[in-house]
Each structure stands twice: as C-alpha cells, then as structure tokens.
Amino acid sequence: MKSQFPYLVDLSITDFCDKHCPWCYRNSESFEENKHASQSYIFLLADILKESLVFDIVIGGGEPTLYKSKYASLSHILGHFYDNKFNVSLTTKNFLWHKDKDFKRSVEKLHSVAISVASLDDIKKAKILSKHITKNASHVVNISCQIILGVVPYDEFKKMINSLKRTGFNISIVGYKNTGRGNSFTPHVYDKEWVKLIKSSRLFVSVDSVIVKDWKQELLNSDVNEIVLTGSEGEQTCFIDAVNQKICPSSFSDQLFDFPISYKTKKDDFLKVYQSF
Numbered sequence: 001m002k003s004q005f006p007y008l009v010d011l012s013i014t015d016f017c018d019k020h021c022p023w024c025y026r027n028s029e030s031f032e033e034n035k036h037a038s039q040s041y042i043f044l045l046a047d048i049l050k051e052s053l054v055f056d057i058v059i060g061g062g063e064p065t066l067y068k069s070k071y072a073s074l075s076h077i078l079g080h081f082y083d084n085k086f087n088v089s090l091t092t093k094n095f096l097w098h099k100d101k102d103f104k105r106s107v108e109k110l111h112s113v114a115i116s117v118a119s120l121d122d123i124k125k126a127k128i129l130s131k132h133i134t135k136n137a138s139h140v141v142n143i144s145c146q147i148i149l150g151v152v153p154y155d156e157f158k159k160m161i162n163s164l165k166r167t168g169f170n171i172s173i174v175g176y177k178n179t180g181r182g183n184s185f186t187p188h189v190y191d192k193e194w195v196k197l198i199k200s201s202r203l204f205v206s207v208d209s210v211i212v213k214d215w216k217q218e219l220l221n222s223d224v225n226e227i228v229l230t231g232s233e234g235e236q237t238c239f240i241d242a243v244n245q246k247i248c249p250s251s252f253s254d255q256l257f258d259f260p261i262s263y264k265t266k267k268d269d270f271l272k273v274y275q276s277f
C-alpha cells in the first residue's frame, strides 16, 4: 500500500564511477564532466525531505565516495543529512576510500555502509575497508556486503557466501537489472539452490524488491526467518537522481519525473510527485 510519504529515499549524488562494471545498470561513466550533482540541489532537497518526514537516506551513485563539487565534499553532504536527523547510509565499491582525507569526517556521519562485492578478492578488500570504517568511527557503523545476483557464475557466488560466513557481515542481495549496461551483459542463471545456500549460511540477509518479485515463493518455502523481504519499489520508498534532477519509484525505473528545485519548492511539490507513481 502506498504510504503518505516515502520513509526511505535512495539518492544518487553522482553518475561518476571508475569501476567500469559491465553490468552497471546505472550506466556510470569514468569521465567526470557534468557527472556530479550540485551541492545546492542536494542541500535544498535535504530540507524538503526533512519537512516531508523522510527518515532514511541512502547515498549512492555512481561511486558516491568520489563525489566532487566546488563548495562541498562528501562529508559536508553526509553531515547535512546527519545534522538534520536522517538515518544516513552509503553504498560504495571504493576499496581505497580509507585513503581519502575526507574519510574519517564522512564515516562519522554514517549509520551504515553497504560495500558492493563481486568476487572473493572484493570480499578481502571489503574486510580491510570495514576495519578502517570501524576504527575511524566513534560510534557503531553497520557494515554489510551487497551482491548483485547473477553477475558471477554460481560456483563463485557459493564461494563468496562461504567466505562471508567468516566475516560476520550482514548481506544484501539485490536482483539483476536490465537497464544501462545491464542490458548488454548476460547474467548467469541460478536455480533455487541459492536460496537454500543462503538459508544454510545463517547469515542475516536482506533482499530487494526485484529478488522478492522473482523468488518470493522459494524464499517463503525455505522459511527464511533470517531474510528481510522488502515491499515494492515506489510504495514506501523512492529514488532521486540529484545529477539529472529526476524522481522515480526506483533506481532502475523507466518512470522518470522531472524535479528541479528552487527556494520556492515545498514539501507538497515533492509529495505530489511521489503520490503520482
């Protein structure tokens, strides 16, 4: 059922990323021209979201840790949301983020970090990054690993899950999306064994709406009390592309609504667009 306001907003602050993943459904590019959102747009948006009673904000991209603007660093952006009492999360695949001079200031403003992994080697690097996050934050930051289902062969996925069992990370499994470069990459097809594997791992797992849509029965049949099932995208959450100033039900939706912001923009303008999808 559609909520009066989204409790969670997924916010892209940049289309820039240096990882070149062939399955990138956001089509993120490694050239920076016009790829970063303006700081003023993000700050005005934060005020509108606060008024609209949004509670959770998930900062992503592109690669959000490589965000650049003339007037604000990533820690300024995160700090603005944090100071306005948002629950702030960030998704990254920048395993060298801890070398950034803004790193400590940024992790101090975060409640959780999801590290994207697509190989055993990525998991090793994620472990190192997680140690730096824990060491540099003066509070507990929830750290999880995010895996896109189907980007590696099943044997590799199995090894990754077994490796993650030894880390204590929570896992987030997200469905494969056919937008952007995801449209030209052929994902690996898994059978329902992957659900049993997850169940037997005893890891705490959350899955996105794409997984729920494609695997709901298998998830329910396996009596997955450790798995958190989410509702449909756009019902209680939405995606805002701050680079291109658009709102959509999800980051892979083809329903795009223009959302330019000025000082005159009010929460009712935002809620009206949210209610329209």
Ligand code: SF4
Binding pocket: 017, 018, 019, 020, 021, 023, 024, 025, 026, 027, 028, 061, 062, 063, 093, 116
């Ligand atoms: S999938 Fe993520 S890490 Fe890979 S290119 Fe896209 S934004 Fe970067």
